[in-house]
Amino acid sequence: MSSTSLDVAVEVRKVWKLYRIGKTFYPALRGVSLRIPKGSFVIILGPSGSGKSTLMHLMGALDTPTRGSVYLAGKNVSKLSDVERAKLRRDYVGFVFQQFYLIPRLSALENVELPMIAKGLPRGIRHRRAKKLLALVGLKGKENNKPIELSGGEQQRVAIARALANDPDLILADEPTGNLDTATSESIMNLMLDMNERMGKTVVVVTHNPEQVKYSHYVVKIRDGKIVSVGEGGRRPPYPPEVLLPD
Ligand SMILES: Nc1ncnc2c1ncn2[C@@H]1O[C@H](COP(=O)(O)OP(=O)(O)O)[C@@H](O)[C@H]1O
Numbered sequence: 411m412s413s414t415s416l417d418v419a420v421e422v423r424k425v426w427k428l429y430r431i432g433k434t435f436y437p438a439l440r441g442v443s444l445r446i447p448k449g450s451f452v453i454i455l456g457p458s459g460s461g462k463s464t465l466m467h468l469m470g471a472l473d474t475p476t477r478g479s480v481y482l483a484g485k486n487v488s489k490l491s492d493v494e495r496a497k498l499r500r501d502y503v504g505f506v507f508q509q510f511y512l513i514p515r516l517s518a519l520e521n522v523e524l525p526m527i528a529k530g531l532p533r534g535i536r537h538r539r540a541k542k543l544l545a546l547v548g549l550k551g552k553e554n555n556k557p558i559e560l561s562g563g564e565q566q567r568v569a570i571a572r573a574l575a576n577d578p579d580l581i582l583a584d585e586p587t588g589n590l591d592t593a594t595s596e597s598i599m600n601l602m603l604d605m606n607e608r609m610g611k612t613v614v615v616v617t618h619n620p621e622q623v624k625y626s627h628y629v630v631k632i633r634d635g636k637i638v639s640v641g642e643g644g645r646r647p648p649y650p651p652e653v654l655l656p657d
């Protein structure tokens with residue numbers, strides 16, 4: 411498979427990310443290259459502090475690299491203005507985090523509506539779509555609950571519905587099951603699988619749990635800010651794993 415015929419959701423090329431600590435710089439990523447084919451489900455595995463969250467932030471255009479480049483939906487993220495970057499993020503990426511990050515004083519429905527408000531969708535459309543998304547993630551009847559009135563697993567479902575609000579191509583989930591028990595984790599991972607298989611989204615999930623590899627096409631291992639291996643996950647991948655490593 412040549413890279414020219416491969417549809418790519420996001421690609422990072424020789425990326426370095428340095429964090430400044432006082433007078434010194436700490437390299438969280440040290441020359442990472444990774445290409446995520448459209449429609450694939452990729453799991454990123456690595457110990458705490460290996461640079462997983464830093465990589466996710468760069469892939470989702472929440473941040474820009476110190477060196478190297480990130481191409482999101484074919485656009486070089488470093489060359490965009492802050493406004494352009496925010497717009498690309500809003501339209502192309504849905505984020506799911508370990509801590510859910512729901513707004514406590516808003517209902518489940520209002521939390522899901524938020525990204526659509528940012529996009530300027532009219533109230534009626536927002537309302538209908540948020541309701542539909544909450545039903546899709548199994549929360550019919552809980553639309554008016556505040557986050558505190560929901561279990562951890564339910565809160566993560568709201569966060570997933572919110573990630574889907576603007577119908578993004580790419581879902582980036584940073585340890586989405588990190589705060590959940592085993593059974594709830596399985597149900598959240600099954601939602602991730604649905605988003606990939608049924609909805610056709612490209613899905614990248616950071617996890618500590620090697621058992622979750624079964625949901626993915628590819629597994630990327632990262633250590634000390636470097637990719638150490640790329641292999642097949644538990645589902646038959648559309649392309650060989652080598653396509654994930656650009657030259
Ligand atoms: N804002 C920051 N300032 C300084 N160091 C940071 C910052 N964010 C992350 N780091 C450091 O960079 C390394 C990678 O962090 P991170 O990407 O969060 O790893 P992971 O998600 O794999 O646990 C860690 O050593 C962490 O302490």
Ligand SMILES: [Mg+2]
Binds near residue numbers: 584
């Ligand atoms: Mg992290």
